[in-house]
Amino acid sequence: xxxxxxxxxxxxxxxxxxxxxxxxxxxxxxxxxxxxxxxxxxxxxxxxxxxxxxxxxxxxxxxxxxxxxxxxxxxxxxxxxxxxxxxxxxxxxxxxxxxxxxxxxxxxxxxxxxxxxxxxxxxxxxxxxxxxxxxxxxxxxxxxxxxxxxxxxxxxxxxxxxxxxxxxxxxxxxxxxxxxxxxxxxxxxxxxxxxxxxxxxxxxxxxxxxxxxxxxxxxxxxxxxxxxxxxxxxxxxxxxxxxxxxxxxxxxxxxxxxxxxxxxxxxxxxxxxxxxxxxxxxxxxxxxxxxxxxxxxxxxxxxxxxxxxxxxxxxxxxxxxxxxxxxxxxxxxxxxxxxxxxxxxxxxxxxxxxxxxxxxxxxxxxxxxxxxxxxxxxxxxxxxxxxxxxxxxxxxxxxxxxxxxxxxxxxxxxxxxxxxxxxxxxxxxxxxxxxxxxxxxxxxxxxxxxxxxxxxxxxxxxxxxxxxxxxxxxxxxxxxxxxxxxxxxxxxxxxxxxxxxxxxxxxxxxxxxxxxxxxxxxxxxxxxxxxxxxxxxxxxxxxxxxxxxxxxxxxxxxxxxxxxxxxxxxxxxxxxxxxxxxxxxxxxxxxxxxxxxxxxxxxxxxxxxxxxxxxxxxxxxxxxxxxxxxxxxxxxxxxxxxxxxxxxxxxxxxxxxxxxxxxxxxxxxxxxxxxxxxxxxxxxxxxxxxxxxxxxxxxxxxxxxxxxxxxxxxxxxxxxxxxxxxxxxxxxxxxxxxxxxxxxxxxxxxxxxxxxxxxxxxxxxxxxxxxxxxxxxxxxxxxxxxxxxxxxxxxxxxxxxxxxxxxxxxxxxxxxxxxxxxxxxxxxxxxxxxxxxxxxxxxxxxxxxxxxxxxxxxxxxxxxxxxxxxxxxxxxxxxxxxxxxxxxxxxxxxxxxxxxxxxxxxxxxxxxxxxxxxxx
Numbered sequence: 001x002x003x004x005x006x007x008x009x010x011x012x013x014x015x016x017x018x019x020x021x022x023x024x025x026x027x028x029x030x031x032x033x034x035x036x037x038x039x040x041x042x043x044x045x046x047x048x049x050x051x052x053x054x055x056x057x058x059x060x061x062x063x064x065x066x067x068x069x070x071x072x073x074x075x076x077x078x079x080x081x082x083x084x085x086x087x088x089x090x091x092x093x094x095x096x097x098x099x100x101x102x103x104x105x106x107x108x109x110x111x112x113x114x115x116x117x118x119x120x121x122x123x124x125x126x127x128x129x130x131x132x133x134x135x136x137x138x139x140x141x142x143x144x145x146x147x148x149x150x151x152x153x154x155x156x157x158x159x160x161x162x163x164x165x166x167x168x169x170x171x172x173x174x175x176x177x178x179x180x181x182x183x184x185x186x187x188x189x190x191x192x193x194x195x196x197x198x199x200x201x202x203x204x205x206x207x208x209x210x211x212x213x214x215x216x217x218x219x220x221x222x223x224x225x226x227x228x229x230x231x232x233x234x235x236x237x238x239x240x241x242x243x244x245x246x247x248x249x250x251x252x253x254x255x256x257x258x259x260x261x262x263x264x265x266x267x268x269x270x271x272x273x274x275x276x277x278x279x280x281x282x283x284x285x286x287x288x289x290x291x292x293x294x295x296x297x298x299x300x301x302x303x304x305x306x307x308x309x310x311x312x313x314x315x316x317x318x319x320x321x322x323x324x325x326x327x328x329x330x331x332x333x334x335x336x337x338x339x340x341x342x343x344x345x346x347x348x349x350x351x352x353x354x355x356x357x358x359x360x361x362x363x364x365x366x367x368x369x370x371x372x373x374x375x376x377x378x379x380x381x382x383x384x385x386x387x388x389x390x391x392x393x394x395x396x397x398x399x400x401x402x403x404x405x406x407x408x409x410x411x412x413x414x415x416x417x418x419x420x421x422x423x424x425x426x427x428x429x430x431x432x433x434x435x436x437x438x439x440x441x442x443x444x445x446x447x448x449x450x451x452x453x454x455x456x457x458x459x460x461x462x463x464x465x466x467x468x469x470x471x472x473x474x475x476x477x478x479x480x481x482x483x484x485x486x487x488x489x490x491x492x493x494x495x496x497x498x499x500x501x502x503x504x505x506x507x508x509x510x511x512x513x514x515x516x517x518x519x520x521x522x523x524x525x526x527x528x529x530x531x532x533x534x535x536x537x538x539x540x541x542x543x544x545x546x547x548x549x550x551x552x553x554x555x556x557x558x559x560x561x562x563x564x565x566x567x568x569x570x571x572x573x574x575x576x577x578x579x580x581x582x583x584x585x586x587x588x589x590x591x592x593x594x595x596x597x598x599x600x601x602x603x604x605x606x607x608x609x610x611x612x613x614x615x616x617x618x619x620x621x622x623x624x625x626x627x628x629x630x631x632x633x634x635x636x637x638x639x640x641x642x643x644x645x646x647x648x649x650x651x652x653x654x655x656x657x658x659x660x661x662x663x664x665x666x667x668x669x670x671x672x673x674x675x676x677x678x679x680x681x682x683x684x685x686x687x688x689x690x691x692x693x694x695x696x697x698x699x700x701x702x703x704x705x706x707x708x709x710x711x712x713x714x715x716x717x718x719x720x721x722x723x724x725x726x727x728x729x730x731x732x733x734x735x736x737x738x739x740x741x742x743x744x745x746x747x748x749x750x751x752x753x754x755x756x757x758x759x760x761x762x763x764x765x766x767x768x769x770x771x772x773x774x775x776x777x778x779x780x781x782x783x784x785x786x787x788x789x790x791x792x793x794x795x796x797x798x799x800x801x802x803x804x805x806x807x808x809x810x811x812x813x814x815x816x817x818x819x820x821x822x823x824x825x826x827x828x829x830x831x832x833x834x835x836x837x838x839x840x841x842x843x844x845x846x847x848x849x850x851x852x853x854x855x856x857x858x859x860x861x862x863x864x865x866x867x868x869x870x871x872x873x874x875x876x877x878x879x880x881x882x883x884x885x886x887x888x889x890x891x892x893x894x895x896x897x898x899x900x901x902x903x904x905x906x907x908x909x910x911x912x913x914x915x916x917x918x919x920x
Contacts, residue, residue, distance in 0.1 A: 001018035001019055001020040001023070001025060001063070001064055002018065002019055002020065002061055002062065002063050002064075003016060003017070003018060003059045003060055003061060003062050003063075003064070003080060004017045004018060004019040004024070004060075005017045005056070005060070006048075006052050006055045006056050006059065006060075007044040007045070007048065007052060008044070008045050008048060008049045008051065008052045009042050009043065009044060009045065010045070011049065011112075012030055012031040012032070012033075012097070012112070013028065013029070013030040013031075013042075014028070014029050014030075014051075014052065014055070014099065015027070015028055015029075015038075015042060015044070016029065016055075016059075018064060025037050026038050026039075028042070028269075029089070029091050029099060030097075031091070031092070031093075031096075031097035031098055031099050031112055031113070032092065032093055032094065032095065032096055032097015032098070033093060033097060034093065034268060034272065035076055035091055035093065036265050036268040036269050036272075037265055037269065038269045038273065039269060040269065040273040043471075046476060046495060046496055046499055047495040047499070051099075051101075051110060051112060054101060054109065054110040055089070055101055055110070058080075058087045058101065058109065059080045059087055059089070062080035062081040062085075062087065063080065063081065063082075064078060064079070064080055065079045065080065065081065065082050065086070066078075066079045067079075069216075070090070070131055070134045071131075071134035071135050071136045072134075072135050072136060072137060072138050072167045072212075073094075073134035073135045073167070074092065074093045074094040075090060075091070075092050075093070075094075075134055076090070076091045076093070077089075077090050078090075078091070081104075083104070084104055085104070086103075086104040087101065087102065087103060087104070087109075088100075088101070088102045088103075088104075088106060088129075089101055090102065090129060096113065097113070098111065098112055098113045098123070099111075099112040100112070100123070100129055102129050105128075106128055106129040106131065107126065107127070107128055107129075108123070108124065108125050108126065108127050108128070108129055109125065110125065111123060111124065111125060117133070121133060135167055137167075138166065138167045138168065138208075138209045138212055139165060139166040139167065139168070139205055139208075139209060140165040140166070142202055144165070145162070145165055145201075145202075145205075146194070146198060148161055148165060149161060149188065149194050149198070150194055152188045153188070153189075154187075154188060154189030154190070155187050155188070155189060155190060156187065156188050157185060157186070157187055157188075158177070158182070158186040158187065158188055158192050158201075159173050159174060159177070159186070161188070162205070166205065166208070167212075168205075168208045168209075168212065171244070171246060171250055171252075172208050172211065172212075172250070173208065174250065174251070174252050175208075175250040175251045175252060176204040176205065176207045176208045176211075177201075177204055178251040178252055179204065179207065179251050180200055180201075180203055180204040180207070181200065182197075182200075182201075182204070184252070211248075215247060219263060219264075220247040220248055220263070220264050221247070221248065221260060221261060221262065221263065221264065221267075222245065222246075222247060222260070222261035222262070222263055222264040222265070222266055222267025222268065222270075223245065223246050223247075223248065223249050223253075223258050223259070223260055223261070223267060224242050224244070224245045224258060224259045224261070224267050224270060224271050225242075225243055225244045225245070225246065225253045225256055225257075225258050226240040226241060226242055226243060226256065226257040226258055226259065227240070227241050227243045227256065227257075228240060228241075228257065229241045240257055242271055242274065242275075245264075245267045245268055245271045246264075246267075247264040247267075294448070295448050298444065298448040299448075302437070302444065305437055306434065306437055306438065309430050309433055309434040309437060310434065312426075312427075312430045313427050313430040313431055313434065316423045316424070316426045316427035316430065317423070317424070317427045318406065319406065319408045319423045320419075320420040320421075320423035320424045320427065321420075322382045322384070322406060322408060323382070323408060323410075323416050323419050323420040323423070324416070324417075324420050325382070325384060325385055325386070326367075326380075326382045326383075326385065326416075327416040327417070328416075329363070329364060329367055329380075329382070330380060330382075330410055330416040330419065331415060331416045332364045333364050333367060333368055333378065333380055333410065334378075334410060334412055334414075334415070334416070336364060336365075337350065337368075337371075337378055337412055338412060340353060341373075341412075347371065347373050350371065350373075351371060354368055354371070366381075367380050367381050367382070368380055368381075369381045369407060372409070376411065376412045376413060377409045377410060377411055377412065378409075378410050378412065379407050379408070379409055379410075380407070380408055380409075380410050381405065381406075381407055382405065382406060382407075382408050383405040384404075384405070472842075474487060474489050475842075476496075477489040477490055477491060477492065477496060477500065478490035478491070478492060478520060478543065478547055478845070478903055479844070479903075480539075480543065480844050480845065480846030480847075480850060481603070481618065481825055481828065481844070481846075481850075482524075482535070482536040482539045482540070482618070482846075482850060483535060483536070483539065483618055483849065483850045484533050484535060484536045484618060484619060484620045485618040485619055485825055485826070486524050486525060486526060486532060486536045486540075487524075487525040487825060488512075488522060488523070488524050488525070488536075488539070488540045488543060489504065489522070489523050489525065490520035490521065490522045490523075490543055490544070490547055491520050491521045491580065492520070493580070494578070494579045494580030495579060495580065496580075497520065497521035497579075497580035498579050498580050500521055500523050501521060501523070501567055501569070501582055502569070504523055504525070505523050505564050505567060506525075506564065507529070507564060507565075508526045508527065508528070508529035508530075508564065509523055509524060509525055509526050509564045510523070510524040510526060510532050510537065510540070510561050510562070510563065510564070511523060511561065511562050511563070511564060511566070511567045511584075512524060512537070512540040512541055512543075512544050512559055512560070512561045512591075513544055513559060513560065513561075513584075514541070514544040514545045514548055514550075514557060514558070514559040514560070515560075516545065516548040516549055516550050516557055517548060517549045518547070518548045518549050519544050519545065519547065519548035519550075519559075520543070520544060520547040520548070521580065521582070522540050522541075522543055522544045522559075524536060524537070524540050524561075533620050537561055537591060538591055538592070538594065539846070539847045539849065539850050540559075540561070541558065541559030541560075541561065541591035541594055542559075542594040542595075542598075542847040543846075543847065544559040545557050545558070545559055545594055545596070546596060546598055546847075546905050547905055550596065551596060551862050551905045551906050552862065552906050552907070554596065554862045556593050556594070556595065556596065557593060557594075558590060558591050558592060558593040558594065559590075559591050559594070560588040560589055560590045560591060561588075561589050561591065562584055562586065562587075562588055562589065566584055566585050566586045567582050567583075567584060568582065568583045568584075568585060569582060569583070570583060571583060594847070596861060596862055597847070597848045597859060597860070597861055598845055598846065598847060598848060598859075598860040598861075598904075598905065599845070599846055599847065599848040599850065599851035599852070599854075599857045599858065599859060599860065600843065600844075600845055600857065600858050600860055600870070600871070600874050600900070600904065600910075601830055601843075601844055601846065601851035601854040601856060601857035601858075602830070602841045602842065602843055602844070602854070602855075602856045602857075602878070602891075602892065602895075603828040603829065603830050603841070603842045603844050603854075604828065604829055604830070604832045604836070604838045604839075604840075604841050604842075604888070604891065605827055605828060605838065605839040605840050605841075605842065606827055606828070606829055606832075606836060606837070606838065606839070607836075607837035607838070607839055609837060610835070610836040610837050610838075611826055611827055613833070613835070613836065614826070614829040614831070614836075615826065617829060617830075617831065618825075828842065830851060830853065830854030830855060830856075830857075831853060831854060831855055832855060832885075832888065834885060838887055838888065838891055840891055840894065841888075841891040841892055841894070841895055842895075843895055843899060843900040843903075844903075845860070845903040845904055845905070848860075855883070855884075855888075856878045856881070856884070856888075856892070857912075858874050858877065858910050858911065858912035859910065859911040859912060860904065860905075860908045860909075860910060860911075861908065861909045861911060862905075862906070862907070862908065862909070863907055863908050863909025863910075864907055864909070865907060865908050865909055865910065866907065867901040867904040867906070867907070867908065868897060868898070868901045870901070870904060870908050870910050871897045871898075871900035871901035871904065872897050873910060874900065874910065874912075875892055875893075875895070875897070875900065877912060878892055879892060879893070
């Protein structure tokens, strides 16, 4: 196949699109990691990197002649072209990896990661690529392997020693060791003995070598090995997570779940392409585990608290009983210490006194184990006096004999009975707490379970939304859908401005821009080819102004629009255009100044069955769409769209005559404004019926507008005259009436050249240069077919034809570009109803008049607030809306704050009902 185009996904990953007649393939190369064909859509960088551009320059239209492994190493050589015109792309899939572009002599033309290896090998541009450093054998000689094993430490894993000696990889080494009877995780000196097992080891390694050779000559199936991930420790619910991929089912994975594919290439593509989905699954799983763990912790905490209260009650009860049993001893101990304190004996002397008494064998002193005079307590060691009694007293002391000796803190301010009473009170207090804890435990656990279920439900809902969520091609730009269902896109920077015009501006589309620093290039997509209504143009103009310095400066300004064929990348002779700059040829159609008021709103993706319910929600609103307009036409605005040659004297006379007629009917009520080359007349009129050439449309302020089409012009928005657009000099010559500088001599030369021609000669030449009517008719038919709308195309049994306009001097960068079909836009609604099945929510920043009827919207104006904070406040406000359904709330929660804030023009002030309360 031949190289059709090259793209980069990121700085390490590149796509090479190959083609042979109608057959296509996309080859993916990731430095240090992988090479495989892919059937999945990968997000390409908007502006190609320098490395991509270099590869495009040398490889475009070259045939992929060969794809070979260098030696037995993890290096792949892709040769494009042959002989002297050959170029090589060398992919290294080890260590940090590399991608190298070389010529036919392997001189490096470009390299992804220049570096040096040791003292001699230098990988850089204009150096020779060192192919001789690749390993040429699959494994080291047996003698060398024996030597390494003999010098290994006891207990060292066998696989760890073999891995650097072979080119098999750890997974294949494990497979052949298990296949030849070695224990899993085999270790030197424990389950592997050199003298006994070396021959068996060499048989295993030779098997690995033969598997490698076999893989080179025959295609193999692919296997993705999976692992069960449970939601909780004792849960039966689980998901299957991909953990590895191999060209055959290896011995160590036979007991694990796996997915089988027809080829290894398909398995690798599936593994990497579903990785993002797997990450979402595992993230949701981790969140569910966390929620269940919190619930388990609540249960454990309650159980521990109850056990602690029970133990506390039992301990206090035993201490009180022990004090009663040893009443005399306790009273004597308290009396002895109180006497010493009454005599003002220092605390250290009291300790000495007790020690001396203990030496003498005093029973009271022996019982006192510690002085806690700072808290007015002593610790007394109490034993059960009934333990020493004979068996005749057994019946008296059944309970008491169960009490073990213990240390009891005695309050010196209380008697023995007073201390016992204190411990009984503590026991009663603990019993009350215990009862209350038991009573509240049910409520607390139910509350925790309810919260956990809610969390699990939200996690699952958001996870399912994220998996269904489709990122549309236009979301990488500024975008919105107008109130009449036209998609509008705008560039975020110079590169995107360039891209929008080069790839997305097509026949029928309108280009909108503002003469302001930083203003975005705006394209109104118009696949039907019909004139874009004025309201949509006004909304696109607002977008052009808002994404410029006008927002921060709070300056009200206007924009202008032109047709797609007036935009060119060809600069005048001697000049050049920078990235994102374009040449506009012909007349600009200026739009009225717009207010800097944007709206942050949400569109919801409808399930296919709910789309019909919202048909016509955003459409061009004419007379037939709103009969209520004619019930009270108090203040109408009439726009008289005159013939294209506005400067023609005869047309002006006709306009004046018609104007005077209007004035005689409606005196003193007419205001003439000149906007975009059209006469705009405001008429105060209550009952006047519409004339045949009039119709009602709506402008940006949502007021009815009467559009009057003059006899000479077609019923469409004002547009640039074709001949004037082609030759700007013609327009100026009509206005001035005088020849420009240099034209006198030009006219003189023309007269000199054609002075010998008479009228007959001139007539013959004109006949010869006249266009061929048949050819002209074919051309017009072809042009008309391009603008057929989708329904007409379907009736004819064909697919919609999209024409891509390629600017001069630019190559077509993509064979099929996404087309914003009306059907796709109809999948979105800003006004969901309860019966709708909603798939996901998409945030949109648009002129406020566009989103005024949406269910979830707030007003944005230039201010001092940060974008991220505004986005969070908006979502918080939407979630508190009582009219929001649970499904809508789930969809809103699934949208990340940074996605919402991404298209906000700059620092903002938000304005909406209850916004301040939500912010607080």
